[in-house]
Amino acid sequence: CRYEPTSVVFHYHRKELERYKQQMYQYMRGHVVALLVQFARYGHWGNLIRLFVILPGYYAKVLLGGILRGFSSRHKTLVTEILGCLAGIKFYLQHQDYNDKLADIS
Numbered sequence: 627c628r629y630e631p632t633s634v635v636f637h638y639h640r641k642e643l644e645r646y647k648q649q650m651y652q653y654m655r656g657h658v659v660a661l662l663v664q665f666a667r668y669g670h671w672g673n674l675i676r677l678f679v680i681l682p683g684y685y686a687k688v689l690l691g692g693i694l695r696g697f698s699s700r701h702k703t704l705v706t707e708i709l710g711c712l713a714g715i716k717f718y719l720q721h722q723d724y725n726d727k728l729a730d731i732s
Contacts, residue, residue, distance in 0.1 A: 643702060646703065647702075647703050647706040650703045650706055650707050650710060651706050651707070651709060651710035651713070652710065653710065654707045654708075654710030654711050654713075654714065655710040655711070655713045655714040655717060656714065657711075657714065658677060658710070658711050658713075658714025658715055658718070659714045659717055659718050661673040661674070661676055661677045661714075662677070662714070662715070662718040663718070677711075677715075681711060685704065685707070685708055688700065688701070688704060689701075689704060692704075
């Protein structure tokens with residue numbers, strides 16, 4: 627990852643719920659893998675805090691809000707996002723050998 631203040635990113639948001647769910651799943655999977663890779667490379671604990679404290683707390687809050695105040699359109703992708711997070715952890719662990727080789731190169 628690199629900070630580039632002049633970059634421009636265009637996101638394509640899907641109109642169909644199922645395709646949007648797929649997009650959210652992939653976003654969260656990639657986000658979690660990025661957190662784990664950055665922690666492995668740089669040892670910054672903020673990445674793990676985000677993954678194992680902040681994200682679960684956020685999803686618990688959203689879920690609890692749905693239970694207490696009623697579910698809304700925001701909740702339609704909640705399970706998919708959580709599954710994407712779990713898939714990111716699984717992907718990272720399955721590719722640990724590759725991650726170790728990258729660490730040795732740098």
